[in-house]
Amino acid sequence: MTSADYLPILILILIAAPFAGIAILLPSVLGPKNPNRMKQEAIESGMIPFADARRRFPVQYYMVAVLFIIFDIEVIFLFPWAVSLNQLKIFGLIEMGVFLGILLIGYLYVWKKGAFEWE
Amino acid sequence: MVPTHYYLILAAIIFSMGALGVLVRRNALIIFMCVEMMLNAVNLTLVALANQWGNLSGQVFVFIVMAVAAAEVAIGLAIVMAIVRHKDTINVEEINLLKW
Amino acid sequence: MSLPTLDFSLILPELVVLITALLVLIADLLWPRAASRGREQAPAVLALAGLILAGLLTLLAGEWSGATLQGMLVADALARYLNLVVLLAAALGLLLSWSYLPHFSTQRSEYYALYLLAVAGMLFLGKSIELITLFVSLEILSIALYVLTGFHRGQLAGGEAALKYFLLGAFSSGFLLYGAALFYAATGATRLADIAAQNAGGFYMLAGLALFLVGLGFKLAVAPFHMWAPDAYQGAPTPVTAFMSVGTKAAALVALFRVVQAAGSVPVGVWATALAFLSLLTMTLGNLAALRQSSLKRMLAYSSIAHAGYLLVGVVAGTAAGFDAVLFYLFAYAFMNIGAFAIASLLERPGFYAVQDAGIHAADGLFGRRPWLAVAMAMFMLSLAGIPPLAGFFGKLYLFAAAVESGWAWLAVAGVLNSVISAYYYLRVVVGMFMAEPSASAHLRLPLPASATLAVALTALGTLLFGLLATPWFQGISR
Numbered sequence: 279m280t281s282a283d284y285l286p287i288l289i290l291i292l293i294a295a296p297f298a299g300i301a302i303l304l305p306s307v308l309g310p311k312n313p314n315r316m317k318q319e320a321i322e323s324g325m326i327p328f329a330d331a332r333r334r335f336p337v338q339y340y341m342v343a344v345l346f347i348i349f350d351i352e353v354i355f356l357f358p359w360a361v362s363l364n365q366l367k368i369f370g371l372i373e374m375g376v377f378l379g380i381l382l383i384g385y386l387y388v389w390k391k392g393a394f395e396w397e
Numbered sequence: 398m399v400p401t402h403y404y405l406i407l408a409a410i411i412f413s414m415g416a417l418g419v420l421v422r423r424n425a426l427i428i429f430m431c432v433e434m435m436l437n438a439v440n441l442t443l444v445a446l447a448n449q450w451g452n453l454s455g456q457v458f459v460f461i462v463m464a465v466a467a468a469e470v471a472i473g474l475a476i477v478m479a480i481v482r483h484k485d486t487i488n489v490e491e492i493n494l495l496k497w
Numbered sequence: 498m499s500l501p502t503l504d505f506s507l508i509l510p511e512l513v514v515l516i517t518a519l520l521v522l523i524a525d526l527l528w529p530r531a532a533s534r535g536r537e538q539a540p541a542v543l544a545l546a547g548l549i550l551a552g553l554l555t556l557l558a559g560e561w562s563g564a565t566l567q568g569m570l571v572a573d574a575l576a577r578y579l580n581l582v583v584l585l586a587a588a589l590g591l592l593l594s595w596s597y598l599p600h601f602s603t604q605r606s607e608y609y610a611l612y613l614l615a616v617a618g619m620l621f622l623g624k625s626i627e628l629i630t631l632f633v634s635l636e637i638l639s640i641a642l643y644v645l646t647g648f649h650r651g652q653l654a655g656g657e658a659a660l661k662y663f664l665l666g667a668f669s670s671g672f673l674l675y676g677a678a679l680f681y682a683a684t685g686a687t688r689l690a691d692i693a694a695q696n697a698g699g700f701y702m703l704a705g706l707a708l709f710l711v712g713l714g715f716k717l718a719v720a721p722f723h724m725w726a727p728d729a730y731q732g733a734p735t736p737v738t739a740f741m742s743v744g745t746k747a748a749a750l751v752a753l754f755r756v757v758q759a760a761g762s763v764p765v766g767v768w769a770t771a772l773a774f775l776s777l778l779t780m781t782l783g784n785l786a787a788l789r790q791s792s793l794k795r796m797l798a799y800s801s802i803a804h805a806g807y808l809l810v811g812v813v814a815g816t817a818a819g820f821d822a823v824l825f826y827l828f829a830y831a832f833m834n835i836g837a838f839a840i841a842s843l844l845e846r847p848g849f850y851a852v853q854d855a856g857i858h859a860a861d862g863l864f865g866r867r868p869w870l871a872v873a874m875a876m877f878m879l880s881l882a883g884i885p886p887l888a889g890f891f892g893k894l895y896l897f898a899a900a901v902e903s904g905w906a907w908l909a910v911a912g913v914l915n916s917v918i919s920a921y922y923y924l925r926v927v928v929g930m931f932m933a934e935p936s937a938s939a940h941l942r943l944p945l946p947a948s949a950t951l952a953v954a955l956t957a958l959g960t961l962l963f964g965l966l967a968t969p970w971f972q973g974i975s976r
Binding site: 380383384386389390 | 520522523525526
């Protein structure tokens with residue numbers, strides 16, 4: 279096969295390339311243009327992108343702070359209980375056991391969910 | 398001793414300031430802080446009254462209100478977080494997908 | 498000092514719901530996710546079992562009487578009917594969640610645990626006869642519902658709805674709390690019975706009651722404190738909307754009734770007149786706004802506001818017959834409203850990132866696609882509009898009759914006129930289902946999950962039976 283045999287292909291490229299180029303350029307020159315946010319949105323496999331993927335978001339501090347608030351505030355129920363435990367005796371002990379038991383379930387839950395892991 | 402109604406008037410003023418703040422401020426966090434101010438004004442009222450009536454109901458009420466307020470803080474911050482991750486704003490006027 | 502005696506037998510249903518909530522939460526820890534298919538639904542099964550057990554305990558409890566836990570909670574007939582309404586609404590909403598939740602979330606334990614906590618809050622609210630327990634119950638149900646409203650984390654509307662609900666809910670809690678503090682200022686007591694016994698008059702009592710009404714009005718979505726409701730109801734996952742629109746109303750109405758009865762020293766004319774105007778404003782605003790909605794869910798949200806107005810009529814009447822009518826209407830409302838939301842949820846196209854709301858024309862041509870669904874929806878719409886012989890008609894009949902008996906004829910007339918207005922937008926849906934062609938966007942294969950079908954069938958049956966057997970039921974309630 280000589281190089282002359284490639285001539286038809288060269289001719290085809292010479293005709294097709296400008297044609298394709300014109301076909302792409304012409305609509306963008308002639309066609310109506312009204313870009314809006316929706317159209318310029320990045321396509322993420324059909325999902326609506328809702329945030330910049332590169333934004334840093336330090337969530338750990340928030341998690342620890344919120345968990346601290348919740349478990350810390352429960353102490354206010356312990357103070358009056360401690361003061362009156364002499365009179366409440368075994369009844370008070372059981373009641374506080376129930377209260378702390380419920381708290382413990384919440385604690386185990388956040389622990390198992392990995393909320394205490396910083397990384 | 399400071400008369401009880403001084404406390405009540407002070408608490409009423411703080412409560413009104415909080416309520417006004419909720420209505421005029423546009424930042425979700427500040428609105429939320431105003432709500433907390435309202436709750437604490439009520440706490441002040443309750444403590445002053447517990448002293449006046451000489452029973453403990455008012456003080457117990459305050460404990461409970463504090464615990465509930467803490468739970469509200471946790472939930473409120475979580476909701477604000479969720480919105481910030483979506484939208485990068487906590488201005489309630491810009492959070493207007495649904496008609497406000 | 499004498500130790501308090503605690504009679505837990507009177508709050509057995511509430512304890513069952515609470516313990517189930519904790520179990521559901523732990524279930525996720527015991528069986529980590531990505532387990533077999535059966536385990537995926539374990540939290541839902543557990544939650545449903547808990548609700549049914551609580552319902553059975555309520556039904557079988559014999560005659561409930563007497564206060565428990567140092568006069569903080571009371572188990573009476575009122576609380577029993579409230580228990581049944583709330584548990585019914587919760588079970589129906591749970592059936593809807595069953596197939597709806599997997600569309601957008603894998604966090605089933607959290608969802609069902611919060612759901613059960615909201616139920617427990619409502620049940621306790623219905624039994625509260627003391628200001629502290631009343632406040633705590635109200636907060637338990639509210640906080641759980643704030644989270645549930647924003648549970649669809651993929652879409653902004655959910656978060657926005659949750660934020661609005663939360664901010665205004667917390668705001669209203671402040672008012673309610675201040676009202677409670679002023680009751681305490683007037684009487685030095687926090688038990689409703691003690692407050693009533695003091696018979697204190699004066700500024701504190703009046704202002705306290707007014708603030709209390711504002712606080713509960715927010716929770717009930719009574720105009721002019723209703724602005725959060727359409728947004729929260731539209732943005733929340735539809736099963737949550739269905740459940741909370743019934744459950745919260747029921748529980749808050751019982752609390753309102755108890756508080757209003759306790760504030761006996763405030764002249765009846767004062768608070769009843771105030772409530773009557775709120776009721777009139779609520780139903781009128783709700784119905785007029787519902788006329789102009791383009792989303793089916795938002796239309797139902799406004800319809801639910803209007804219904805808060807109707808329900809208040811029974812409280813305004815102030816008689817036992819009035820509140821019996823409220824209880825009857827709550828049952829009817831649980832069936833027809835949850836049924837309507839159930840069908841709205843079936844017409845939606847939920848996805849992980851956004852739910853496409855069912856538009857007002859989503860139900861068009863439903864009769865051609867799913868005939869039985871269309872018939873059921875027609876029943877719910879007609880019942881909500883108050884057309885005989887369905888449950889909603891008798892509910893309104895008893896409510897308005899009670900109002901007329903206690904001299905509130907003008908309010909009853911306003912209620913009837915409002916029902917006529919509301920018929921327009923309800924019937925529009927019905928006409929669309931039977932007459933119109935399906936809209937172009939309607940996907941022809943409407944999926945019909947078994948659990949949601951069961952919910953629709955039960956609500957349709959309830960709407961029909963409560964209508965046909967209205968008289969014996971009502972007599973059962975008023976006995």
